[in-house]
Amino acid sequence: MHSIPGRRLIMGLFLIFLLLPIYWLVNMSFKTNSEIVSTMTLWPHNPTLQHYRRIFTDESWYSGYINSLEYVVLNTIISIAVALPAAYAFSRYRFLGDKHLFFWLLSNRMAPAAVYALPFFNLYSAIGLFDTPWAVALAHCIFNVPLAVWILEGFVSGVPREIDETAFLDGYSFPRFFIKILVPLIASGIGVSAFFCFMFSWVELLLARTLTSVHAKPIAAIMTRTVSAAGMDWGLLAAAGVLTIIPGALVIWFVRNYIARGFALGRV
C-alpha cells in the first residue's frame, strides 16, 4: 500500500543515475593522464595511485583539506552553541519582536552568498581576520545559524513543557537544567543540526574562496590549480574531487538513521 508499482526499477534507475557520474570521477582518478586523454575505457586498464600519492605528499595539497575541515568544525561548534539557547527561547517564550526576529534570521539563510562576498572581504580585512579559518567560520554562520535555530526549535518543541517545570521545581538552575536535562533529550536534534551545518559549510565555496588567500585556502580553491600551461591535469583533479566526497560520505553514514527526520526539520 505504501509504495508504487515498479518501485524497485524506479529506485534502481535513480540510484544508477546518481552513482554513475561519481563512478566516472573515481574511475578517472585511478587512470594515468595518457589513458584518460587517449582512450575511452570504462574502468582503469592500468590502475595507478600516482594522483593520490601526489596529494598526500604535497603539503600545498593536503593542507587544503586540513584548512577546510578546520573552518567547517569551527563553524559547526559556533552555530550549535549560539543556536541552542535561542531555539529554547523561540520554542518556550513569547517576547518583544520574536516573530520579526525569527523571520529576519530565516531571511539571512536565503540571502545569496554572492551579495555578501565583497562586503565580507572588506569587513574581515578591516578586523584582521582575513585569511584565517575564523573568517570563513564566522561568515558561514550567516546561513548555518538560522538553519540550526530552525531545526533545533522543532526538536525543543517536541520536549514536553512539564519536564522543564518539574526540573525547576526540583531546584535545578537554568544552566544546569539546560545542560543536564534538555541537551540529552534533544541529542538527536543536535546531531541532525550539526550534520546540516557541516554539510552547508563543507559544500560552500564562494565565501570560503573570497575570504582566504594563502594560509587558510580551502581544498576546493586549490583544485583550480590543476589547470596549467600543459593543459588540464584531469587525473589529479579527479583524485582531489574523490577525496572531497569522503568526509561527507562518512558523516552521512554516522547519521543515516536520523537523515529522514532531519530533512523534515524535526517538524513532521
Place this chain on the structure above:
Amino acid sequence: MDKTVNQKAWFLVLPVFLVVAFSAVLPLMTVVNYSMQDTFGNNQFFWNGVGWFKELLDPSTDLGGRFLASLGRNLLFSLVILAIEVPLGIVVALSMPREGWTVAACLVILALPLLIPWNVVGTIWQIFGRPDIGLLGYVLNAMGFDYNYVSNDVDAWFTVIVMDVWHWTSLVALLCYAGLKSIPEAYYQAAQIDGASRWAVFKAIQLPKMNRVLLIAVLLRFMDSFMIYTEPFVVTGGGPGNSTTFVSIELVKIALGQFDLGKAAALSLVYNLIILIVCWIFYTVMTNAGVERKVQAESEPAAEPKPAAALKPVPALEPREGVA
C-alpha cells in the same frame, strides 16, 4: 500549548542576534553605502544617488540589460528544475523500500550528492559531459547527437539542468520520505478496508500529509536555484556567450571581476529584495499552515486528512504521530 510572555528570553537569543548581525547587518550597510556611489579606482568615491537603481531597471542600458536578462534566465532555470525535481522527488520517495538494510543504503546514496562540495559537483559534470573524456558526452555523440556543452547553448542548458536534477532531487525525495513516514499505519489499513485504489490513497492520504514538507521543498529549491552560482560557473563559466549567466554569476562578474562596486551593490540590493519578498511569502504561508493544522487538530483530533468519511482510522489503532 500557549507560550508564556517573558522578555528575559532576549538574553537567550542575544548570542544568535550578535553573531548574525555581525555577519549580516554590517556588510549590508556597506552595500547600501556603495550602491549610492561611483568609483574610479584609488578608493575615490563619488555620490551617485539612485542612479544605479534607475539604470538597473532600465533594459536599454548596459547594466539594466544584463541584469534583466540574467534575471529572466534565472527564473526560467528555477521553473524548469522545479517542474522536474518535485514530481521526480515524490516518485523516488514513494519508491523507497519499506524496511530492512536497503532503506539505510538508499538513504545514504540519496544523500551523497548533497554533501559533495558545489565546485566538485561542477567538476564531476564538467568531466562527465565532455565529448572526449566523459561518459555522457561520449555516449551521446556515439549515438549521433552533436552534443557539446562548451559551444552549444542548448547543450549547455541541458547539462546545467541535468546537473541540478542530479544534485538536488534527493533533497526533495528525502523531505517527502520524511513526510510519508509520519503517516500512521492505521490510515493505510482503513483505506485497504475501503478498497481504495492506489491513486486514491496517494491523492487522499499521502499528498495531503506531504503538503507541508513539499512546501518546504519547493521554496528551498526555488531559493537555492535562484542564487545558484558555483556549479554552472565551474561547468560553463556562464557561457557559451552569456547563455548560462545567472544573476549570481553576473553579480560576481561585476563585483569581483570589474570591481564596479556601485553597480554591484545596487544589483545586490535589488536581488536581495526579490529574495526577501519570496521568503516573506514562504514564511507567512508556513506559519498560517501551522496554525490551521493546530486548529484542525484541536477541534477534531482523529480526522486530520479527511479523504472520505469512511476513511477514518480504526479506533483500536491509535495513530502514532512522529515516527523516530
